[in-house]
Amino acid sequence: MSLLAVEQLRVAYGRIRAVQGLDLRVDEGEAVCLIGANGAGKTTTLKALAGLLPAQGAIQFDGHRLGGRPAHEIARLGLTLVPEGRGIFPRMTVLENLQMGAYARRDRHAVKDDLEQVFSLLPRLAERKTQKAGLFSGGEQQMLALGRALMSQPRLLMLDEPSMGLAPVMVQTVFGIIGQIIARGVSLLLVEQNARLALKVCQRGYVLEHGAATLSGPATELAADPAVQAAYLGEV
Amino acid sequence: MDILAQQILNGLVLGSIYAVVALGYTMVYGILELINFAHGEVTMMGAMVAISVIGLGLAAGLPALPLIVLAMLAAIAACMLLGLGIERFAYRPLRRAPRLAPLITAIGMSILLQNIAMMIWGKQYIPFPPVFPQGEHRILGAHVTDVQIIILITTVLLMLALTLLVKHTRLGRAMRAIAQSQPVAQLMGVNVNAVVAATFAIGSALAAVAGVLVAANYGQAQYYMGFLLGLKAFSAAVLGGIGNIAGAMLGGLLLGLIESLGAGYIGQLTGGFLGSNYQDVFAFFVLILVLVFRPSGLLGERVVERA
Known part of the structure; x- marks a missing residue:
């Protein structure tokens, strides 16, 4: 059984239908990406799955039906979203941001261990743990957002445009970290403009157009597909 | 010299009360961007309940x-319930409404509570x-009374406790997280409704203690006492930077001092033209100055006006 199984997801902003009938699944330990043009419904899909937007359709996650649950309950089930723009708490310190990631957890000792793990994965955070997060560069904020998400011990980690607004060097660094997170066996659902990078780190992908999946398959196949190359990989 | 010392002492006592009441305004504003105008009436209710219990x-x-302790606990319990009720039935249904709607509801709630108090206590x-x-x-x-000493000690302890709560506890972190981004706080698993309710309960408990202390200090209470007190505490919160906890404390103490010193010296300053009965003018004069010259307040980090 899949970790996440979505059938006929529909999300609307008023009369504008942003997602119309999307089918999607992510298996345990799998890294899956959603690629597509601006406005294809990628961010909307993640927000709906996280419970931030009302949606129709069947969403099954880790044995629970998610339909209509409030966002904080979905988060507590281990479906963790790192939102577009990172959503760090600017007036909190790095440490406080990470503590917020573990907000719903009661196992204090394991949280302490996870904190050490996050600091070893992201040493830059350890150096600056008492600084206010609002002072950080975009790349550092993205690292903090990733670290904070790991603190929640996600069953499935959803990342929305982690490369957005970052310098090319920083994009490489952030995707290196994402690669390490995948290597640790964390299940991942990645939304990304940079289709080339997304297909490189993920095992499977979906191509979204106008709020529905038009293509799906193993990442290597999608990357080799002439239509995908022309539309999303900038090759002729 | 004696007069100066006396006015400073009076100002600190008054200001520490303003500070504790201002905390209630500023905590709620910080997370909901709502001015809870019924907060002054919660203070009044605390005083009234305590008098009845005594x-x-x-x-x-x-x-x-034991009677003081009992009265204080009864006032705190009653005000917490009242605060929770106000939030649940007056404000929560309007959480997503345009900002004017909860504001008008707050004023209505304030009048309603005054009238209820008038019916019960006359x-x-x-x-x-x-x-x-x-x-x-x-x-x-x-010249210092025991009650004034009790007020200073109690309010300082309350302010310390609240600062620790907001800075170092899980609930405090959740409150700050909601203030910075409600959707992201939810993504962390924060139950926003529960934290908002807790915020109202804590602010109302502070108001209860302030109400009892004010009534003990003046030796009396009345259904209308929360109106002016609330308005001044609100001014103090704006002076310090609304939404900012340390600002509410600073603003309260400053406003108390300004009022007390102003009332003490206004006669001399105007050659006897205005007397100490103009005491209340100072709070609102300060409010106007702040709104004109520094709308974000002394410690406010940003201009909070939207829309």
Whole structure:
């Protein structure tokens, strides 16, 4: 059984239908990406799955039906979203941001261990743990957002445009970290403009157009597909 | 010299009360961007409940100290319930409404509570029975009562406790997280409704203590006492930077000092033209100055006006 199984997801902003009938699944330990043009419904899909937007359709996650649950309950089930723009708490310190990631957890000792793990994965955070997060560069904020998400011990980690607004060097660094997170066996659902990078780190992908999946398959196949190359990989 | 010391002492006592009430305004504003104009009435209710409990206790022959504790606890419990009720039934249904709607509801709730208090306790000032110690001292030339000392100690402890709560507890972190981004706080698993309710409960408990102390200090209470007190505490919160916890404390103390010193010297300054009965003018004069010259307040980080 899949970790996440979505059938006929529909999300609307008023009369504008942003997602119309999307089918999607992510298996345990799998890294899956959603690629597509601006406005294809990628961010909307993640927000709906996280419970931030009302949606129709069947969403099954880790044995629970998610339909209509409030966002904080979905988060507590281990479906963790790192939102577009990172959503760090600017007036909190790095440490406080990470503590917020573990907000719903009661196992204090394991949280302490996870904190050490996050600091070893992201040493830059350890150096600056008492600084206010609002002072950080975009790349550092993205690292903090990733670290904070790991603190929640996600069953499935959803990342929305982690490369957005970052310098090319920083994009490489952030995707290196994402690669390490995948290597640790964390299940991942990645939304990304940079289709080339997304297909490189993920095992499977979906191509979204106008709020529905038009293509799906193993990442290597999608990357080799002439239509995908022309539309999303900038090759002729 | 003695007059100056006396005015400073009076100002600190008054200001510490403003500070504790201002915390209630600023905490709620910080997370909901709502001015809870009924907060002053919660303070009044605290005073009224305490007077009733003390009256019953005295009739039952209870000694003073346990009676004070009992009255304080009863006032806190009543005000917490009241605060939770106000949030649940007056504000929560309007959480997503345009900002004017909850504001008008807040004013309506304030009037409603005044009228309820008037029906229960009447229109007259009712005396606060002298259960608190009634000793008087001279410190640095100022005349200090036991109640004033109790007020200063209690309010400082409350402010310390609240600061620790907001800075170092899980609930405090959740409150700050909601203030910075409600959707992201939810993504962390924060139950926003529960934290908002807790915020109202804590602010109302602070208001209850302030109400009891004010009534004990003046020796009386009345259904209308929360109006001016609330408005001044709101001014103090704006002075410090609304939404900012440290700002509310600073603003409260400053406003108390300004009022007290202003009332003490206004006669001399205007050659006897204006008297100390103009005391109330200062709070609102300060409010106007702040709104004109520094709308984000002394410690405010940003201009909060939207829309």
